[in-house]
Amino acid sequence: MSRRPAPFNVPHSAPHSEEAEHAVLGALLFDNQAFETVSTILKPEHFYQADHRAIYETISELLIAGKLADLVTVHDKGDHSMVYLNQLLSCVASGRAAQRHAELLVERWREREVMRLGSAVADEISRGAHAADGKPRPVDEVIDQMITKLLALNAVAERNEPRDISELVVNFVDDLIERYEGKTTSIQTGLKDLDHCTAGGGRPGELWVIGARPSMGKTGMVLTLSRNVGRKHQVLMLTQEDSLNSLTARHVAAAGRVNLADLRNPQRAPESMWEGVTEGVEALGKLHIAMDDQAALSIMDVRRKIQQVKRRHKKLSMVVIDYLQLMEGDGSNRNQELGKIANGLKRAAKEFGVWIILLSQMNREADKRTGPPQMSDLRDSGDIEGAADLIGLLHREHRRNPTEANKMHAELHVVKHKNGPTDTLNFTFDGAYQRFTDWEGPAPAKSIGRVQRGGGLD
Numbered sequence: 001m002s003r004r005p006a007p008f009n010v011p012h013s014a015p016h017s018e019e020a021e022h023a024v025l026g027a028l029l030f031d032n033q034a035f036e037t038v039s040t041i042l043k044p045e046h047f048y049q050a051d052h053r054a055i056y057e058t059i060s061e062l063l064i065a066g067k068l069a070d071l072v073t074v075h076d077k078g079d080h081s082m083v084y085l086n087q088l089l090s091c092v093a094s095g096r097a098a099q100r101h102a103e104l105l106v107e108r109w110r111e112r113e114v115m116r117l118g119s120a121v122a123d124e125i126s127r128g129a130h131a132a133d134g135k136p137r138p139v140d141e142v143i144d145q146m147i148t149k150l151l152a153l154n155a156v157a158e159r160n161e162p163r164d165i166s167e168l169v170v171n172f173v174d175d176l177i178e179r180y181e182g183k184t185t186s187i188q189t190g191l192k193d194l195d196h197c198t199a200g201g202g203r204p205g206e207l208w209v210i211g212a213r214p215s216m217g218k219t220g221m222v223l224t225l226s227r228n229v230g231r232k233h234q235v236l237m238l239t240q241e242d243s244l245n246s247l248t249a250r251h252v253a254a255a256g257r258v259n260l261a262d263l264r265n266p267q268r269a270p271e272s273m274w275e276g277v278t279e280g281v282e283a284l285g286k287l288h289i290a291m292d293d294q295a296a297l298s299i300m301d302v303r304r305k306i307q308q309v310k311r312r313h314k315k316l317s318m319v320v321i322d323y324l325q326l327m328e329g330d331g332s333n334r335n336q337e338l339g340k341i342a343n344g345l346k347r348a349a350k351e352f353g354v355w356i357i358l359l360s361q362m363n364r365e366a367d368k369r370t371g372p373p374q375m376s377d378l379r380d381s382g383d384i385e386g387a388a389d390l391i392g393l394l395h396r397e398h399r400r401n402p403t404e405a406n407k408m409h410a411e412l413h414v415v416k417h418k419n420g421p422t423d424t425l426n427f428t429f430d431g432a433y434q435r436f437t438d439w440e441g442p443a444p445a446k447s448i449g450r451v452q453r454g455g456g457l458d
Contacts, residue, residue, distance in 0.1 A: 015111040016048035019091075020101040025052060026088040028059050029070060031095030035063045042102040046109040055080055055088075110153050121146050144304045151307060187317055187355055190228025192438045193425040197414060198390065202318065202355035207346045207387055209324075210412075211360040211378050212394035213367060217410060217429050217436070218359050221394060222320045223250055224436040225357065230287035233317035236309045237291045238302065240326040244293045251289075254435045256280025261432070288313070296328045297321070299344035306352050316354050321345070323359035324384070339383030346387040360384065362393065370400075372424070375415045391416040396429065397446065405444035410436065 024042065027034045039060065047053040058078030062069040071089065075082045121142060128136065178184075186200030195201050202208060212218040219242070226235045239247050253260040258276035262269035290309050294301060302321065310316045321327070324338060331337030342358070349356045366377040373393040378384055385391065393413045398406045410429040414422045426439035 014048070014115065015108045017101075017104055017108050018048075020104045020108070021047055021049060021052045022088055022091045023101040024098055024105060025055055025059070026090070026092035027095040027098035027101070028056075029074065029085065029089045030092050031098075032063055032069055034095035034098035035059070035069075037099045038102045039063075041099065041106060046105050048108065048112070051080075051084075054078060055085070113153055114150070117146060117149055144308065147307060147311075148300065148304050187229055187233055189225050191224070191425075191427065191436065193427070194412070197417070197420060197423050197425060199420055202357070204317070204353040204355055205350040206355050206389040207342070207349050208355070208357045208390045208392065209342075209360050209378070209384055209388040210357060210392045210394060211362045211373070213362050213364075213373075213399075215399060216394045216396050217431065218394050219322055220250070220254075220429065220431070220434045221412075221436050222322065222357055222359060223247075223254065223434060226289055226318070226320055227251065227255065227284075227287060229318050230289040232288075234288045234309065234313050234315050235290070236305065236316060236319045237289060237322070238297060238305060238320065239291065239293050239322045240295045240297055241322060242293065244291055247291055247293070248284075250434045251284055252277060252280040254280075254433050255283040257433050257435075259432045260434055296326065298328050299341060299348065302345065303348055303352075306348065306354065310352070316352070319349075319354050319356045321356065321358050323361060325361050339387075342384045342387040358388075372411065372413050385416060388416060389418045390414065392425075397444075401446075403444070409439065409444050411443070 024038060028038065042056070044053040044057050044060075047056060055074065055078065058074050058080065059069045062073055062077060067073065071082060071085050074080060075085055124142065125139070184200055186198075186203050188195050188201040189198075210218055210221060219239075222237070226237055229235050237247070242250075249263045250260065252258060253263055256276035256279040258273055258280060259269075262273045263277075266273065290313070292305055294305075302319070306316060306319060324341065327338075327341050329337045329341040329344070331340055345356050345358060348354075360378055362373055362377040366373045373395050375385060375391060375393070377393065378391075391414070393415055395411045395413060396406075396409065397411070398409065408428050408430060410427045412425040412427065414425065416422065426443045428437045428439050429435070430437075
């Protein structure tokens, strides 16, 4: 027996458009080609009536399989009422308005979702908001979660469609002229060789991965970039390893040229330390840097914190995450889990229009060789190589074979660069001050010696 839907006069208990649902289904039955535009907009859950969802699913299955979707085939595959399908078909005279009607259905669905989310939050607050471990949830966290879900609803309305190259080249030339005239979206790193290699620095939507073994200075590197970028742009630094106080101490040491060891033990520090602290605090107070030390970040946590900073400062250019292996995600194994995290961060960079720098640990294989690190040394690399626009591996030969010449020398091996050349970049790293600056002159000659491990400041 064929399934009969509920009568047309459904109760108006939530926003919906009965007429639009009829019109979309009728248009698809009238002209299967309308599915090309409708399918990019509409999903079964956007329908208010369950029978309409079922009919749409049947039509979709037939057309995706390359089969005809008419009254007979839809009735036969889905056991839908032939009488009702005829009624839907009689609602339309063509399929030309199918896209507009589909957009209307999505709008009604979004309205229903807003109502549902609001009701869920009100219910949670009235019962007392609790996390999965049973502990009370701060109302700020409930609000942030609500905002995340609402922004996800907003993203539903944005869809990408293929565009003709004749249109794209016009936009490209306009952008090229603007960059020729000095207008650019690139964000300078403040390190001369890195800016040269990347044609001006990072850009919105890019994901950079900086890998290193422990104690090579990767945190010091991104703190340097944060201060340089933070002079003109808003920066968000997410650390999962250091406390905010420890991270601030590193910034003060660099900005005020104070030995970090003195800041850790001020009772034994010289009096001159306080002059440097004053200079560092004053310099940092002028920068646009927000920091957060939540541990075990998920992709949703990162997205929420990006939204918080954007909401507070109305802008955000660069996000730093220290580091990948401390994050949490889904996957059948750790490799797959970290791959999903890397891909999720790339999506976030594009959606929010920010430049993300992700730090990553490298495995011990890098310590067993005498040569420079390789991309395969990235620990639990997963899909990191595919997601990243740029991968730089930080190395200090002084950690292996210390000489007076390489004491402050650091190399960034750019082993992947999606939009430019790979290269080996030379920097000066002052561990006491936690500062990276441009290296002047030729790089020190390589020496052969035994491998050393451990110690030092990261």
